[in-house]
Amino acid sequence: MSHHYTLHYFAVLREQAGCREEQLISEAITPDALYAEVRARHGFTLDAAFLRVAINDVFADWHAPLRTGDSIVFIPPVAGG
Amino acid sequence: MTVQHTNEVSAAFEFRLSEEAIDVPAEQATLADPGAGGYVAFEGWVRDHNEGQRVLRLAYEAYPRLAIAEGRRILQEAQQRFGLKSARCIHRTGLLDIGGLAVWVGVSAPHRGEAFAACRYIIDEVKHRVPLWKQEFYADGASGWVNCERCATAPSVPAPATPHQHEHEHAHVHPHAHGNQASLPNYARQEALPGVGTAGQARLAAARVLIIGCGGLGVPAATYLAGAGIGSLTLVDPDVLEPTNLPRQVAYAAADCGQAKALLLAERLRTLNPRVGLHTHVAAADAALLELLVPRHDVVVDCTDRLAVKFAINDAAQRHGIPAVLASVHQYEGQLQVVRPGGSCLRCVWPQAPRDGLVGNCAEAGVLGPVPGLLGTWQAFEVLRLLLRLEASRDGVLTVDLLGGQTRFLHAPRAPECSSAHGCVRLPANSASAEPLELPDLRAALDRGLCIVDVRNADEAAANPLAVPHQHLPMDRLLQDLGQLPPAAGWLFVCARGLRSSAVAAACREAGHATAYSLAGGAGN
Numbered sequence A: 001m002s003h004h005y006t007l008h009y010f011a012v013l014r015e016q017a018g019c020r021e022e023q024l025i026s027e028a029i030t031p032d033a034l035y036a037e038v039r040a041r042h043g044f045t046l047d048a049a050f051l052r053v054a055i056n057d058v059f060a061d062w063h064a065p066l067r068t069g070d071s072i073v074f075i076p077p078v079a080g081g
Numbered sequence B: 001m002t003v004q005h006t007n008e009v010s011a012a013f014e015f016r017l018s019e020e021a022i023d024v025p026a027e028q029a030t031l032a033d034p035g036a037g038g039y040v041a042f043e044g045w046v047r048d049h050n051e052g053q054r055v056l057r058l059a060y061e062a063y064p065r066l067a068i069a070e071g072r073r074i075l076q077e078a079q080q081r082f083g084l085k086s087a088r089c090i091h092r093t094g095l096l097d098i099g100g101l102a103v104w105v106g107v108s109a110p111h112r113g114e115a116f117a118a119c120r121y122i123i124d125e126v127k128h129r130v131p132l133w134k135q136e137f138y139a140d141g142a143s144g145w146v147n148c149e150r151c152a153t154a155p156s157v158p159a160p161a162t163p164h165q166h167e168h169e170h171a172h173v174h175p176h177a178h179g180n181q182a183s184l185p186n187y188a189r190q191e192a193l194p195g196v197g198t199a200g201q202a203r204l205a206a207a208r209v210l211i212i213g214c215g216g217l218g219v220p221a222a223t224y225l226a227g228a229g230i231g232s233l234t235l236v237d238p239d240v241l242e243p244t245n246l247p248r249q250v251a252y253a254a255a256d257c258g259q260a261k262a263l264l265l266a267e268r269l270r271t272l273n274p275r276v277g278l279h280t281h282v283a284a285a286d287a288a289l290l291e292l293l294v295p296r297h298d299v300v301v302d303c304t305d306r307l308a309v310k311f312a313i314n315d316a317a318q319r320h321g322i323p324a325v326l327a328s329v330h331q332y333e334g335q336l337q338v339v340r341p342g343g344s345c346l347r348c349v350w351p352q353a354p355r356d357g358l359v360g361n362c363a364e365a366g367v368l369g370p371v372p373g374l375l376g377t378w379q380a381f382e383v384l385r386l387l388l389r390l391e392a393s394r395d396g397v398l399t400v401d402l403l404g405g406q407t408r409f410l411h412a413p414r415a416p417e418c419s420s421a422h423g424c425v426r427l428p429a430n431s432a433s434a435e436p437l438e439l440p441d442l443r444a445a446l447d448r449g450l451c452i453v454d455v456r457n458a459d460e461a462a463a464n465p466l467a468v469p470h471q472h473l474p475m476d477r478l479l480q481d482l483g484q485l486p487p488a489a490g491w492l493f494v495c496a497r498g499l500r501s502s503a504v505a506a507a508c509r510e511a512g513h514a515t516a517y518s519l520a521g522g523a524g525n
Helices: A011-017 A031-042 B024-029 B064-082 B112-129 B163-173 B197-205 B218-228 B261-272 B287-296 B307-320 B370-388 B442-447 B458-463 B475-480 B499-510
Strands: A003-009 A021-026 A052-055 A058-060 A071-075 B013-018 B038-045 B053-062 B086-092 B094-097 B101-109 B132-138 B143-146 B208-212 B232-236 B277-281 B299-302 B324-330 B333-339 B396-401 B406-411 B451-454 B491-494 B516-519
Touching: A003 A011, A003 A031, A011 A031, A011 A071, A021 A031, A031 A052, A031 A071, A058 B406, A071 B406, B013 B064, B024 B038, B024 B101, B038 B112, B053 B086, B064 B086, B064 B101, B064 B112, B064 B261, B086 B112, B101 B112, B197 B370, B208 B218, B208 B287, B218 B232, B218 B261, B218 B299, B218 B370, B232 B261, B232 B287, B261 B277, B287 B307, B299 B307, B299 B370, B307 B324, B307 B333, B324 B370, B333 B370, B370 B396, B442 B451, B442 B491, B442 B516, B475 B499, B491 B499, B499 B516
Parallel strands: A003 A071, B013 B086, B208 B232, B208 B299, B232 B277, B299 B324, B451 B491, B491 B516
Antiparallel strands: A003 A021, A052 A058, A052 A071, B038 B101, B053 B094, B053 B132, B086 B101, B132 B143, B324 B333, B333 B396, B396 B406
């Protein structure tokens, strides 16, 4: 079964994806599966271990269940100052 | 001398630096005053030992412009507090032998009580606040720089009578001490705000804020906080001003390159708001300094560009129950997090404590001035929100994307293991390692027979190739599989500034390669 998600990328992910936001139809039902899918497509260099995911603007577990229509943010830490 | 004219220090009140030996009888003679009932003097001498080391002689070096300004300010304070007739302090610079007179303080007052107290006040404040550095020459032929006493480096030593208390009295008891009213900030516009008022303004004047990092974030954060009338600001930064700082660190002057940023920013802020008590530490915010400073402040502001320091600040703030305002930028984006006692903290968001080098800093990723400018300004706002007890901030990370014109607040619930006292203060398991991760130069690596690996991108490596035999393996590729490392007794990783290479070396150590090192400071671009 396919689900419809809105994905948001930050920092180096935005650079590597070439966009800050995209709509996606996916079979994935957890953030880790979804990240693996978009990582393969965009060539993200960062492993999920270095990132956090937020579902509908709340930080969440990589194995949390996703529902169609969810807004998902993948975010790496940033350090510049 | 009347309070209205205290901007001018008369001849009876003098602070001076001297390359020459101090002429004590001549200095003492200037203290005479028909209204004085006596004088008290203090002499500081060079002693032959310090912290177990035998000292043969020492040299004092000053930052004259700021040293003299700070010294004069201390004399003014002493005059106002103790009603002195006169006060003088002469501090030596240059080389001194054992027994040499390093500093002389003399005060005269109508009564002995004030004279003793004022003399003590002046020498304590001078030793704590005036930017002077001491180079000690030891019996074993070595020498060491001792940071001025203001940068108290030994956390085990109880903090001296806190200087901010003096500053506060100075600011509140003598609000007109620095000349006429017109030349001082008037807080009427902010006091007019609902939620501020004179009560809020008094809270700001009583507050002590610690700002770590005087760069792209620290400059706007500190500037707005000084303008708002924070009672006491402590500025910490180990670096000197560099030309690459100027496009975004806009409080500085190009002519001041090479000078310590913490001192320059303090001087700049003093011109903005002479009421603010300013304290500086030209030092890296290591665990010892944080342990000393954090509990003496009401809010900590993280304006650094190192993840390791951000975590150390987060941990110290949590440990002492002090709120912290953290921010970072990456290219056209920024992240901001307010960490409150009992709320979620940096480790609740990043339980893995990512390493520096993986995410890039301003030097590697690039930055446009207004991005840290906005985030640093936002940090100042969050500090004011906390101090004024305005509508409380939420637990989580505010992301700002200037290019996309978007902000987004990501709510971060407090992690279950983040108990109010201990959960987040556990140090990451990989933080302690007996063997240093960095080597100072390529020679040290060649002496150890290490294989040198350049982890910069291909274009960086081509633009500035290493002059010694080496392998090239960009970090991104290498981290995907450490099995690509060339067989060797050990490796020295090299990047442009030493951040990426230390991340790679740390990853190798974690994978069991004990002989992985990083070139300190990198090879340049």
